[in-house]
Amino acid sequence: MTLLSFLLVIGVLVTFHEFGHFLAARLCGVKVLTFSIGFGKPLWARTFGDTEWRLAWIPLGGFVRMLDEREAPVAPQDRQRAFNQRPVWQRMIIVLAGPVANLLLAVVLFSVTMSGEQTRLQPLVGTVAAQTAAAAAGVKPGDRVMAVNGEAVQDWGALREAMGMAIANDSRLELALQRDSQLLTARFDLPAFGLQQLDQNTLAKLGLMPARYLPQIAAVVPEGAAARAGLKAGDKLLTANGQPLASWEAWVQWVHNHPGQQFSVTVLRDGKPLQLQVRPDVVEQDGGSVGRIGAAPALDKTWMDSLTLSVQVAPGEAMLAALGRTVDLSWHTLSTLGAMITGGVSLEALSGPLTIAEYAGKSASVGLVALLEFMALISVSLGVFNLLPVPMLDGGHLLYHVAEWIRGRPLSDRVYEVGQRLGMAFILMVMTLALFNDFARLLAG
Numbered sequence: 001m002t003l004l005s006f007l008l009v010i011g012v013l014v015t016f017h018e019f020g021h022f023l024a025a026r027l028c029g030v031k032v033l034t035f036s037i038g039f040g041k042p043l044w045a046r047t048f049g050d051t052e053w054r055l056a057w058i059p060l061g062g063f064v065r066m067l068d069e070r071e072a073p074v075a076p077q078d079r080q081r082a083f084n085q086r087p088v089w090q091r092m093i094i095v096l097a098g099p100v101a102n103l104l105l106a107v108v109l110f111s112v113t114m115s116g117e118q119t120r121l122q123p124l125v126g127t128v129a130a131q132t133a134a135a136a137a138g139v140k141p142g143d144r145v146m147a148v149n150g151e152a153v154q155d156w157g158a159l160r161e162a163m164g165m166a167i168a169n170d171s172r173l174e175l176a177l178q179r180d181s182q183l184l185t186a187r188f189d190l191p192a193f194g195l196q197q198l199d200q201n202t203l204a205k206l207g208l209m210p211a212r213y214l215p216q217i218a219a220v221v222p223e224g225a226a227a228r229a230g231l232k233a234g235d236k237l238l239t240a241n242g243q244p245l246a247s248w249e250a251w252v253q254w255v256h257n258h259p260g261q262q263f264s265v266t267v268l269r270d271g272k273p274l275q276l277q278v279r280p281d282v283v284e285q286d287g288g289s290v291g292r293i294g295a296a297p298a299l300d301k302t303w304m305d306s307l308t309l310s311v312q313v314a315p316g317e318a319m320l321a322a323l324g325r326t327v328d329l330s331w332h333t334l335s336t337l338g339a340m341i342t343g344g345v346s347l348e349a350l351s352g353p354l355t356i357a358e359y360a361g362k363s364a365s366v367g368l369v370a371l372l373e374f375m376a377l378i379s380v381s382l383g384v385f386n387l388l389p390v391p392m393l394d395g396g397h398l399l400y401h402v403a404e405w406i407r408g409r410p411l412s413d414r415v416y417e418v419g420q421r422l423g424m425a426f427i428l429m430v431m432t433l434a435l436f437n438d439f440a441r442l443l444a445g
Helices: 002-027 076-081 088-114 156-170 202-206 225-229 248-256 301-307 315-342 353-366 368-386 394-407 413-443
Strands: 032-048 051-066 116-121 144-148 174-179 182-187 213-220 236-240 263-269 272-278 281-285 288-292 295-299 308-313
Touching (some): 002 032, 002 051, 002 088, 002 368, 088 315, 088 368, 088 394, 156 315, 213 225, 213 248, 225 272, 248 288, 301 308, 308 315, 315 368
Antiparallel strands (some): 032 051, 144 174, 213 236, 213 295, 236 263, 281 288
8 A cells, every 4th residue: 555655746746847848849939859757667658649658667756867968969950949049038927937837736636635515623732741842832722723833724734834834933832812802822841841842742742642541451562561460452541559540631740750750540441440560661761760550541532512613615715725725835944945954844854765665555554535636745845845945856947947047148068067967966965865764663663
């Protein structure tokens, strides 16, 4: 499932990207020699008209090769169909067409996933983990988040995204809350909790969750401390060493504070109280030791039902919302890339093909809507990344053409040569870092 989902996602995105270049080239009168999905030796190749269509065995990209006098001799009768002979504005359109195709694809995919009946989670806080930045800021379960750093949020998806971008770009986080009839402000002390830089664990470390859990065991990990103590799914937690357990958070805090220490826990099983002895395993976390037993909580379904909203979205409204989301994500993606350079976002947040494959498989296992949503997100990232003014990328080629338009003549071959080397070095560096992060995540489980 993971491999097939990855090939589907990459195949569709690369095809649309290259078809954007292909279509623009044909409309501008440029002869396209090769349209390839993948790199390396072709697995399949057929020629239709002037173009050879290929499917190659390395599915990590593709290319469109056009007739160009700078690459090979061109017959006199075909000279006007060479890329380098077209006006500079046409070459700029051809270069831009690939990233634009990815962004347009994202709009279409988002509009599909956002139309019809939609289920959304209200921005209500279900759980505030103890000893986290959210708890220190005074956020409480039941609070409604109205805005993040002054930016209004309508649901939990927008809330997560706004919090991440606030940390990455503003280095501060301030939530406008509604508690009963009161309007409050929660200011997060990010440095005190090591949250100055956005990484893959930042949002979890904030301590905010939409879900609310009951003080009841839903599942236990085989061979874990809970299983060894005799705890079972369905057990309702009553006391720990005689102290009442009013919530799952209170139980988690008790376990965390007793690594390797035995204590008694009273549970309600089949309507009868039962006392068990538990000794949490010792786990190293954030420079200290905490207890862990390997047990999952039961979800408070009544709370989740009250949190969930079903709305009907018309196709036209979905298209406008999809366009807005694509624009916002494009800006956020660009901002995140900039924050990686300035240090606002950890380089560990950069993901490579292994992580993309993993999430493609997980999205496919959830359903078609989740897969299309994931594909749209990656399409935005691909479109924005290719617009960066880096030689070898579309944005770098666009930069060359802009310089030629301003100067009135092409740049020298030496400039192109140096630019290609620098661009290749940049891309190799990014790919190496992304693969390193992928393997680090795999090894960390």
